[in-house]
Amino acid sequence: MLDVLINILSWIFLLAGGAFGVIGGLGMVRFPDFYTRLHAAGVTDTLCALLIVLGLVLQSGFSLLTIKLLLILLFLLFTAPTATHALARAAMVDGLEPGDQQDPPDMVERDRETKPQGEPSSNT
Amino acid sequence: MNRLAFSLTLLLAALWLAVSGVYKPVILALGVASVALVVWLSVRMRVIGVEHNPVLFSWRLPAYWFWLIKRIFWANIQVTRRVFRPDSIKPAVIKVPVPQKTSVGKVTYGNSCTLTPGTVTLRLTREELTAHVLDDESARDLTDGSMAEKICWLEGNTEPKR
Amino acid sequence: MTFVLVVTTMAIFVTMAFALVRALKGPTIYDRILAVNVFGTKTVLAVALITYVTGHADLIDVALVYALINFIAIVAVLKLVKHRDLAAEAGEGDDRA
Numbered sequence: 242m243l244d245v246l247i248n249i250l251s252w253i254f255l256l257a258g259g260a261f262g263v264i265g266g267l268g269m270v271r272f273p274d275f276y277t278r279l280h281a282a283g284v285t286d287t288l289c290a291l292l293i294v295l296g297l298v299l300q301s302g303f304s305l306l307t308i309k310l311l312l313i314l315l316f317l318l319f320t321a322p323t324a325t326h327a328l329a330r331a332a333m334v335d336g337l338e339p340g341d342q343q344d345p346p347d348m349v350e351r352d353r354e355t356k357p358q359g360e361p362s363s364n365t
Numbered sequence: 366m367n368r369l370a371f372s373l374t375l376l377l378a379a380l381w382l383a384v385s386g387v388y389k390p391v392i393l394a395l396g397v398a399s400v401a402l403v404v405w406l407s408v409r410m411r412v413i414g415v416e417h418n419p420v421l422f423s424w425r426l427p428a429y430w431f432w433l434i435k436r437i438f439w440a441n442i443q444v445t446r447r448v449f450r451p452d453s454i455k456p457a458v459i460k461v462p463v464p465q466k467t468s469v470g471k472v473t474y475g476n477s478c479t480l481t482p483g484t485v486t487l488r489l490t491r492e493e494l495t496a497h498v499l500d501d502e503s504a505r506d507l508t509d510g511s512m513a514e515k516i517c518w519l520e521g522n523t524e525p526k527r
Numbered sequence: 528m529t530f531v532l533v534v535t536t537m538a539i540f541v542t543m544a545f546a547l548v549r550a551l552k553g554p555t556i557y558d559r560i561l562a563v564n565v566f567g568t569k570t571v572l573a574v575a576l577i578t579y580v581t582g583h584a585d586l587i588d589v590a591l592v593y594a595l596i597n598f599i600a601i602v603a604v605l606k607l608v609k610h611r612d613l614a615a616e617a618g619e620g621d622d623r624a
Contacts, residue, residue, distance in 0.1 A: 252531045259538025261441065262569065266545030268448035269565065275557050276485065277456050278549070280444055280499045282565050283482035285542055288441040291434070293535065293572050297579055300528075306578075308383045309587045313575060313594050317568060320598035322479035322486075324564055329485050329497065331605050332557040339456055339497065344555050384591065 251299035258292030265289060275332060276339045279325055286321040290314065369413045374404050429519045436512070437481055443502055444482040455500045458487065461507050463494050470520045477512060529580060536576045543569045560604060567597035 261284055268281025294314040298307050337344075381396045407413050447454050465471045475489040478496055483503030488495040498504040506512065543566055550562035574590040 248528070255531055255535045256538075259535040261445070262542040262572075263538050263545075264445050264448055266542035266565075268444070268451075269549050269562065270545050270552075271448060271451045272454070273451065274456070275555055275561070276497045277454060277499060278558060278561060279485050279497070280482050280503075281448060282561055283480070283485070284441050284444050284448075285565055286568055287437050287480060287482060289542075290568065290572060291437075293539075293576070296535075297575060300579060305383070305386045306584055306587060309591055310575065312384065313571060313587075313591055316591075316594040316598075317571065318480065320594070321568065322476045324598055324601045326475070326479050326486050327602055327605055328557060328561055328564070329479075329487050331609055332555070333487050335557075335609070337555060337557060339458065342554050384588070 247299050251296045254292045254296030254299065258289050258296060261285070261292065262289040274340050274342065275337060276329065279329060283321075283325065286317065286325070290317050290321075370404055370408055373407060373413060374400060377403055423519075423521065425519050425521060429515065432515060433477055433480070436506075440481045440483045440503065440506065444499060447499060453500070456497065457504060458495065458497050459504055459507065461494050461496065461510075461513070463489070463492060464510075464513050465516055465520060467520060470516055473519070474513060474516050477516065478507065481506065481512075532576055532580045536573060536580065539569050539573045539576065543573070556608060560601065560608070563604075564597070564601045567593070567601070571597065 265281050265283075265285030268284065269278050272278045272281050291314065294310050298310055301307050301310075377400045378396075381400060385392065385396060463471050463474060465474055471489065471491070475486045475494060478484050478494065479486045481503075483499045484507055485497045486494060487497055494507075496507055498507065546562045546565040546569065550559045550566070553559055571590045571594045574586060574593060578584065578586040578590070
């Protein structure tokens with residue numbers, strides 16, 4: 242009886258996690274500018290990951306697999322805001338204003354400056 | 366310093382045992398060697414204890430996480446509603462004060478703000494947090510000061526280190 | 528049971544497809560990096576789900592390592608885009624306040 246309940250709860254978590262993932266992805270395509278897309282990406286990074294990992298944890302009970310899943314969740318929840326903040330901060334320092342639809346001008350200029358004289362790029 | 370190096374050793378050993386899953390003498394010896402190497406490097410780099418804060422070991426931390434997860438859940442619902450009606454968003458850049466005393470508290474505030482969908486920290490200084498918000502309701506999450514208050518509670522009455 | 532896992536995996540794949548659409552459309556380079564970041568974190572979840580679908584418990588280690596590498600890769604790419612050099616000194620914007 243309890244097994245069935247836990248199974249159903251885990252299904253709900255997994256499916257809800259998948260649904261939030263798709264919604265976040267949809268938001269990333271639909272929102273108008275870079276900074277608003279950050280918020281949509283935040284949905285897939287937090288609740289989607291949280292629900293899916295919890296759903297999987299309910300599947301396996303207490304084992305090494307559970308510890309590893311919880312470690313993955315911990316890493317994701319610690320690194321996601323850092324990566325998002327690094328992105329937002331880099332975009333802001335580079336002069337990307339909310340609402341902008343193209344790369345900030347100084348970056349385009351910098352490309353023009355470096356390319357003609359440029360040494361051949363090593364990362365091809 | 367030595368006490369902190371010792372707790373780092375214990376933590377790393379526990380982590381190694383948890384993710385390894387193979388308990389044969391050779392593998393265990395490799396584990397001991399890698400833990401020793403990491404602790405030695407950390408001591409050499411002088412990174413142990415730089416960010417040390419007693420708050421990290423308080424019972425308030427799990428309580429705060431629970432509160433934050435509830436907060437994240439409702440913020441997600443809010444952003445989800447905006448995804449289906451993208452015309453209704455009102456993005457804005459707002460500034461709020463940072464009342465926390467310790468640097469760990471301030472960073473916790475910045476990270477919690479970014480982790481909550483709808484608000485992204487653009488810049489964090491000692492006194493002020495600049496955030497990009499998706500709409501008015503997300504902005505209210507920050508401006509009403511409930512999150513700042515909760516992190517001040519998390520800090521408790523620990524003395525500011527610096 | 529496997530059915531639910533497969534459906535969830537498919538949902539993650541759809542999310543990854545949306546991220547790819549954003550990576551291709553741009554328009555700014557930061558949109559593309561954001562899309563690659565989302566693609567990476569969703570890869571972690573997809574690998575974790577595939578672990579349960581196939582029953583190979585060892586696969587979870589791949590997800591664990593990928594979660595760490597993805598973060599470092601994003602920060603490295605950001606720095607490369609900004610400075611054109613991974614060993615550049617701290618410049619404007621790298622404030623130490």
